[in-house]
Amino acid sequence: MWVIVPPLSSTTRMARNPAIDVTRSEQPKVAAAAGQIEIAPVRFGDLRSAAALQKRSFAPRLAYSYLTLLFLHLMPGVRFLVARTGDSIAGIAIGDRNKHQSRVVNICTDPSARRQGIATRLLRQLENELPTGDIVLMAELDNAAARALYTKEGYAELGIIRNYYGRGKDGIWMQKTRTGGKNPTSTRETI
Ligand SMILES: CC(C)(COP(=O)(O)OP(=O)(O)OC[C@H]1O[C@@H](n2cnc3c(N)ncnc32)[C@H](O)[C@@H]1OP(=O)(O)O)[C@@H](O)C(=O)NCCC(=O)NCCS
Numbered sequence: 001m002w003v004i005v006p007p008l009s010s011t012t013r014m015a016r017n018p019a020i021d022v023t024r025s026e027q028p029k030v031a032a033a034a035g036q037i038e039i040a041p042v043r044f045g046d047l048r049s050a051a052a053l054q055k056r057s058f059a060p061r062l063a064y065s066y067l068t069l070l071f072l073h074l075m076p077g078v079r080f081l082v083a084r085t086g087d088s089i090a091g092i093a094i095g096d097r098n099k100h101q102s103r104v105v106n107i108c109t110d111p112s113a114r115r116q117g118i119a120t121r122l123l124r125q126l127e128n129e130l131p132t133g134d135i136v137l138m139a140e141l142d143n144a145a146a147r148a149l150y151t152k153e154g155y156a157e158l159g160i161i162r163n164y165y166g167r168g169k170d171g172i173w174m175q176k177t178r179t180g181g182k183n184p185t186s187t188r189e190t191i
Contacts, residue, residue: 037090037118039125042073042080049089050082057108062165064106072105079129083109083118093122095130102130104137107146119149127176134177141170150174 042050047069054063064072072078072094083091090113094105104126109118127135139146141160151157155174164171 091118093126095126100133102135
């Protein structure tokens with residue numbers, strides 16, 4: 001059974017316009033030239049930082065709250081990864097599985113740390129931790145960054161759902177077909 005995450009369908013409404021005003025929430029804490037970054041399961045103590053990163057990455061109605069993240073952290077079928085550098089959280093990837101199909105629920109990178117391969121590493125690790133079956137996700141049609149990321153990682157665009165994210169905001173279903181086994185593109189744990 002899929003995990004139901006409030007707000008409704010926000011599990012797949014993650015592809016909001018990336019042009020987010022970062023001044024409206026906590027300022028980025030991750031230096032662009034951050035040193036070692038480790039991809040690891042989230043810890044309870046990461047959740048406040050993860051909630052702040054959600055606010056920096058998504059429009060208000062799409063950002064997961066602390067309570068939503070806590071719920072996801074506690075759900076047994078959910079994989080919740082962070083990209084950690086020192087005490088800072090540079091990225092988040094969350095996924096879950098329903099029978100033979102897996103789903104990318106949420107992924108984001110701190111605005112100050114983008115285009116360094118962090119989301120790619122998070123996504124690959126998430127795929128490794130959801131090793132069997134196809135993986136599906138939904139992205140906002142005008143989220144070019146997300147669509148480019150997923151396309152590069154082998155996801156095909158399957159179809160458009162009109163007004164999925166609200167009036168005039170269409171969603172696009174993407175899927176990575178897997179025959180089983182782990183993601184062959186997975187790489188090392190740190191950069
Ligand atoms: C989409 C997002 C997660 C990408 O994170 P990232 O850590 O910068 O991604 P990566 O560095 O791993 O980029 C991998 C590839 O994705 C593509 N990509 C990433 N950002 C891009 C952008 N702004 N424009 C075009 N392509 C982009 C590129 O192909 C990139 O490879 P390259 O840098 O070698 O050209 C990030 O922009 C983000 O957090 N956006 C806001 C939240 C969001 O929209 N999440 C996705 C919801 S579906």
